[in-house]
Amino acid sequence: MQSRKRSGIGVHEGGGSAPKKRAGAGQRSYRDCFNSSLFGDKTLKRYQKQYDISSPYKHGVISDLIEPSLLRSVREEIQENLSFTPKETDIYKIHQSGDLANLDGLDDSSLERLPSLLTLRNALYSPAFRSYLSAITAAGPLSGKKTDMAINVYTPGCHLLCHDDVVGSRRVSYILYLTDPDVPWMSDWGGALRLYPTKTYKKAGLVTKVPLPDPVVSLLPAWNQLSFFAVQPGESFHDVEEVFGSKFETENQKHVRMAISGWYHIPQRGEDGFQIGLEQRLAATSSLTQLQSKDTEHDLPQPHPKPYPVQEARRLSDEGSPAKVPETSSEGPNDADTQAESEEDILTEVEIDFLLKYVSPTYLTPDTIQDLKDAFNDASFLRIDEFLNKNYAETLRRFIEEQPATLPDQTKDVQAESHGQWTVACPPHKHRYLYMLPSVPDPDAQSLIAVVRKEVSPLKEILSTLLPSLAFRKWLQLATDLKIASHDIRTRRFRRGNDYSLATAYEEENPRLELTLVITPSGGWEEDDDDNDKQNAKLKTGVTDPKAKAEAVDSNVKAEGVDTYDTQNRAKSGKKSSKNGKEKEADAKTQDQEVEDSVGGYEAYMSSDPLPSSGGDASDPAVYQSVPDEEDDGILLSMAAGWNRLSLVLRDKGVMKFVKYVSAKAEGDRWDVVGEFGVEPEDDDDADSQEDDGNSEQNDKETVEGAGEPEASSDSDDDDESTTDLAEAAEQELDSESS
Secondary structure, X not given: OOOOXXXXXXXXXXXXXXXXXXXXXXXXXXXXXXXXXXOOHXXXXXXXXXXXXXXXXXXXXXXXXXXXXXXXXXHHHHHHHOOOEEEEOOOEEEEEOOOHHHHHHOOHHHHOOOXXXXXXHHHHOOHHHHHHHHHHHOOOOOOOOOEEEEEEEXXXXXXXXXXXXXXXXXXXXXXXXXXXXXXXXOHHHEOOEEEOOEEEEEEOOEEEEEEOOOOOEEEOOOOOOEEEEEOOOOOOOEEEOOEOOOOOOEXXXXXXXXXXXXXXXXXXXXXXXXOOOHHHHXXXXXXXHHHHOOOOOOOEOOOOOEEOOOOOOOOEOOOOOEOOOOOOOOOOOOHHHHHHHHOOOOOOHHXXXXXXXXXXXXXXXXXXXXXXXHHHHHHOEEEEEOOEXXXXXXXXXXXXXXXXXXXXXXXXXXXXXXXXXXXXXXXXXXXXXXXXXXXXOOOOOOOOHHHHXXXXXXXXXXXXXXXXXXXXXXHHHHHHOOOEEEEEEEEEEEOXXXXXXXXXXXXXXXXXXXXXXXXXOOOOOOOOOHHHOOOOOEEOOOOOOHHHHHHHHHHHOOOOOOOHHHHHHHHHHOOOOOOOHHHHHHHHHHHHHHHHHOOOOOEEEEOOOOOOOOOOOOOOHHHOXXXXXOOOOOEEEEEOOOEEEEEEXXXXXXXXXXXXXXXXXXXXXXXXXXXXXXXXXXXXXXXXXXXXXXXHHHHHHHHHOOOOOOOOOOHHHHHHHHHHHHHHHHXXXXXXXXX
């Protein structure tokens, strides 16, 4: 993933109020820049009527807006003189120019190459056209002092996800299309401006509008067409459909959706119609604020954390369910309690038998579990490849590959075709994907294993049997050194050309353990971002030497926790590069091509610190997390879609997470199973005890050094050996079966 600065020939970075406007080509009247019939009363009334009856919210379309020769000149100037930088964040992927408000700051020699573009900008913000738009939209007076516009280019794969444009002082949003004037845009090329309906909820006197998951209006791009709407808090939700490639494209002739996009703002201080405090009131209802708010009442899926029993037997029956603890006399030691305490630190044979059906034996041995715990304590993050054993993974792969390759776009059709198995996550300004919840066990069943006996799918078995089990909980506790209190598990499917999950922050005070098991059988996904010192701890199946594993972990991850990646990368970005100009240019081209070729589908954790944007409003969701330093994009770690890979992350308050939109260019959908595990807070006494234990271990180490090997003893060593033998024997059996 790359997040790069805006750039353009002679176009300076920045935003806000423009300097005094300079005249454009030929000092022509700005009314002459528009279609000759535009300002007639009959034309105005026609556009007013169309605007008033439009839905799902009021919007307008004006065809042939600009005098044709002027707009053709604008397009030629842009193609010949401006450069565009590919940019990708959680909400968009585009190529963008600099802020056109800065044209006034250019020297005369630079402006000589952009006379028509300057004329067009001034015409769009002229008093005559601002009054015209205000009359159509009934949006009130529009500012002529604050110009806000940029050129956006969408090539195949580019997109902009659902948002409402409500940021700061914006009043009217617009798009003027500069597509090829000689080749009409086709509907199967994508790139449509899509409008979403909303559903209104009323509670305790408050009215909340939430966008529905499917757009109902699609406005195709067209040469010299202006699409516009009044920015309405919580209502003007829209997106830009991904631009699709086709077999008819060539390297030099791609479908390119070029447009000038911008906003008309409320009057600024000193202009007629200025209102003190209005901008602050509008900002309070922006979609970015909604995105980061704690209000999830109307979200799907709803969180359903299920607590584990407070007091439970630590041994399992043959079916993986809690075994009954035998009653004991109040006199003398409780043998059951003593045995239970001794079994807290290792997996029992019964638990291993249960887990071996699903998990690779390598990850069930005491040595490997200790390595996992050490790595997790060091980094608050683990990535484990080939987590499921070979036989179960192959069964699961066959099942997924047998499912329909595509599912309908419309929510009602998805639920009908899947017979209620899949539900669409919403609202779309937060996320959209398909999800499936665990099966509810029969209340008369003695254990979760009863679900399996009903011949559920291998996917449902992971969802409903493995991950919620007490045996897996115990493995999690051993591998992370955390006390797990609850679980909330679901399967997700991100459809190509449809689905995503935008960045949202975790707001609870107590950290949460998050699990993702990616089970995406298709190929073509990006590799993890290991080249920019954001390397992941990788413990691969087959690495059995604990020292080798420890060295592999140490070489990849050295951090106090997930959120320290940002600190390391900020420090690194300040170092001077030893590369020359040509090498830097080559690197930039390579990075640009990576952005161009990306199909998304990766899961990323990112810093929630507000980062300065490279122009415009830093809180704008359409330029969300656009940062001035391309080496520091706020990403803490990124994990590509793939097959049979488990990740564990201890997520702190404020850390954000998203799954990038899956492009229609991807070879398949992204499949995963995710779990959110509540963690019991660490007692102060426990923390002091751990600190004392650490000091004791250090003292023991200093004492033992040079004194020879310590005496081998203890029953726990025998237990470890038997557990290791059991897991290794199972691994050998699996290898022989697969061969």
